[in-house]
Amino acid sequence: MKDAAIGIFDSGVGGLTVLRALAERLPGESFLYLGDTARLPYGTKSAETVSRYAVQAAAALVKRRVKLLVIACNTASAVALPALQAAFADIPVIGVVAPGAQAAVEAAPDGPIAVIATEGTVRGGAYARAIHARAPHIEVLQQACPLFVPLAEEGLTDGDLAAAVARHYLEQMRKAAPKCLVLGCTHFPALKAVIASAMGPGVALVDSAATTAMAVERQLKSSGALRDGGAPAIQFLVTDAPDRFARVSRIFLGAPVDPGAVEPIDLQ
Amino acid sequence: MKDAAIGIFDSGVGGLTVLRALAERLPGESFLYLGDTARLPYGTKSAETVSRYAVQAAAALVKRRVKLLVIACNTASAVALPALQAAFADIPVIGVVAPGAQAAVEAAPDGPIAVIATEGTVRGGAYARAIHARAPHIEVLQQACPLFVPLAEEGLTDGDLAAAVARHYLEQMRKAAPKCLVLGCTHFPALKAVIASAMGPGVALVDSAATTAMAVERQLKSSGALRDGGAPAIQFLVTDAPDRFARVSRIFLGAPVDPGAVEPIDLQ
Numbered sequence: 001m002k003d004a005a006i007g008i009f010d011s012g013v014g015g016l017t018v019l020r021a022l023a024e025r026l027p028g029e030s031f032l033y034l035g036d037t038a039r040l041p042y043g044t045k046s047a048e049t050v051s052r053y054a055v056q057a058a059a060a061l062v063k064r065r066v067k068l069l070v071i072a073c074n075t076a077s078a079v080a081l082p083a084l085q086a087a088f089a090d091i092p093v094i095g096v097v098a099p100g101a102q103a104a105v106e107a108a109p110d111g112p113i114a115v116i117a118t119e120g121t122v123r124g125g126a127y128a129r130a131i132h133a134r135a136p137h138i139e140v141l142q143q144a145c146p147l148f149v150p151l152a153e154e155g156l157t158d159g160d161l162a163a164a165v166a167r168h169y170l171e172q173m174r175k176a177a178p179k180c181l182v183l184g185c186t187h188f189p190a191l192k193a194v195i196a197s198a199m200g201p202g203v204a205l206v207d208s209a210a211t212t213a214m215a216v217e218r219q220l221k222s223s224g225a226l227r228d229g230g231a232p233a234i235q236f237l238v239t240d241a242p243d244r245f246a247r248v249s250r251i252f253l254g255a256p257v258d259p260g261a262v263e264p265i266d267l268q
Numbered sequence: 269m270k271d272a273a274i275g276i277f278d279s280g281v282g283g284l285t286v287l288r289a290l291a292e293r294l295p296g297e298s299f300l301y302l303g304d305t306a307r308l309p310y311g312t313k314s315a316e317t318v319s320r321y322a323v324q325a326a327a328a329l330v331k332r333r334v335k336l337l338v339i340a341c342n343t344a345s346a347v348a349l350p351a352l353q354a355a356f357a358d359i360p361v362i363g364v365v366a367p368g369a370q371a372a373v374e375a376a377p378d379g380p381i382a383v384i385a386t387e388g389t390v391r392g393g394a395y396a397r398a399i400h401a402r403a404p405h406i407e408v409l410q411q412a413c414p415l416f417v418p419l420a421e422e423g424l425t426d427g428d429l430a431a432a433v434a435r436h437y438l439e440q441m442r443k444a445a446p447k448c449l450v451l452g453c454t455h456f457p458a459l460k461a462v463i464a465s466a467m468g469p470g471v472a473l474v475d476s477a478a479t480t481a482m483a484v485e486r487q488l489k490s491s492g493a494l495r496d497g498g499a500p501a502i503q504f505l506v507t508d509a510p511d512r513f514a515r516v517s518r519i520f521l522g523a524p525v526d527p528g529a530v531e532p533i534d535l536q
């Protein structure tokens with residue numbers, strides 16, 4: 001299984017920020033990325049629906065013989081990780097919430113820690129639980145920021161409009177003076193500059209991408225599954241037409257994706 | 269079939285603006301409304317995926333014996349109406365694009381006419397075709413306004429943020445000085461005030477809800493299917509959990525929906 005790809009599942013394009021961190025940290029590995037673009041976004045949907053979608057999507061990756069599953073979508077990690085780990089007990093399934101919580105606790109060991117995320121992630125409370133599992137005394141503040149998702153997908157990541165939306169969501173949170181802010185949705189790193197500006201100085205911004213890549217490396221090393229040769233490859237699967245995915249991916253991956261390298265599949 | 273309900277299909281909650289106009293114009297009729305909340309939004313998805321979803325959803329309404337189908341979703345009307353009319357040839361299928369185009373041509377017989385809509389509706393060009401079918405000489409301007417959808421669903425329908433987003437999308441269109449602006453997405457009537465302000469005076473804003481209700485009345489009268497007695501009823505079907513639908517529906521229906529009156533169904 002060493003030469004098998006690492007499977008990465010996301011609701012759409014945002015998880016490409018996680019793919020990017022993984023490819024940088026593990027340049028010898030191959031990756032198979034699946035974006036459920038026909039059913040995105042997950043952030044406004046119920047935990048039951050997100051779990052059902054996530055298990056269907058992960059099954060498509062497992063069928064193609066991946067050696068490890070990364071759940072890049074924060075909402076799916078927050079509400080569907082137990083269902084995924086139960087459904088695919090034969091391979092490691094790593095979500096982004098625990099690595100993100102770990103990064104936050106390291107950045108602000110005494111808190112307070114602020115978490116911004118989708119409606120679904122905030123409602124589920126998984127970040128607060130993961131932070132409290134590591135440091136029960138830390139005060140955790142949460143805020144859903146749903147408009148950040150379409151803003152990032154439209155490429156409106158700076159300028160007056162992005163700044164106004166960031167101020168709208170973060171005004172109250174800024175007053176609580178957190179030491180660290182978790183970017184608890186894969187879309188939010190694209191808006192890092194306006195979020196930092198709205199929060200003011202002295203707030204460490206962390207996202208899950210880098211710490212998730214570290215967790216994946218640790219897991220592969222400990223199980224002897226780290227790849228030791230061969231040509232790495234990155235392939236993309238999507239559930240809607242490839243063109244919009246290829247176009248919007250540039251915002252999150254930092255490089256364009258060739259629409260010809262994107263294969264449409266049907267999960268239903 | 270006179271006593272059968274009128275089926276209304278939408279991608280989610282926005283179509284409730286069409287239900288509202290229908291219930292006002294046809295107070296003796298019963299309505300069965302289906303919102304495909306597990307797969308919304310449709311506006312960023314491909315024509316193929318939207319057509320597939322629309323036919324699945326309409327089949328669920330037809331199975332419950334509706335006498336007429338209203339496609340309240342502009343995107344589905346714009347890209348899937350021929351597929352729906354072919355799949356359900358036994359009952360009238362009425363979309364919102366033709367009635368909206370008719371209202372626009374009546375409001376501005378010499379143009380120019382501006383159309384704001386989702387990415388999918390703009391890309392498909394159905395409004396321009398429907399306007400030109402009625403008045404080939406009219407200049408048609410189009411602009412996709414994707415952020416209006418989540419803004420409306422969050423209830424951010426007035427205030428500085430909504431005004432800033434409206435200015436962002438409409439600044440160029442205002443310079444073209446259209447005589448009429450079509451609100452080509454069911455979410456947009458909720459933002460009517462900020463849209464009117466961004467366009468300036470002298471621009472007639474039209475949406476499809478009232479003219480679609482007139483088209484439905486005309487169709488029922490001509491086929492003798494107008495209901496002539498009995499207690500009217502409104503029922504709701506959704507594909508995701510009912511709670512968010514019931515909460516957000518108030519913005520579009522103008523009245524709260526009891527979550528108990530909303531039945532979850534599975535289309536897949």
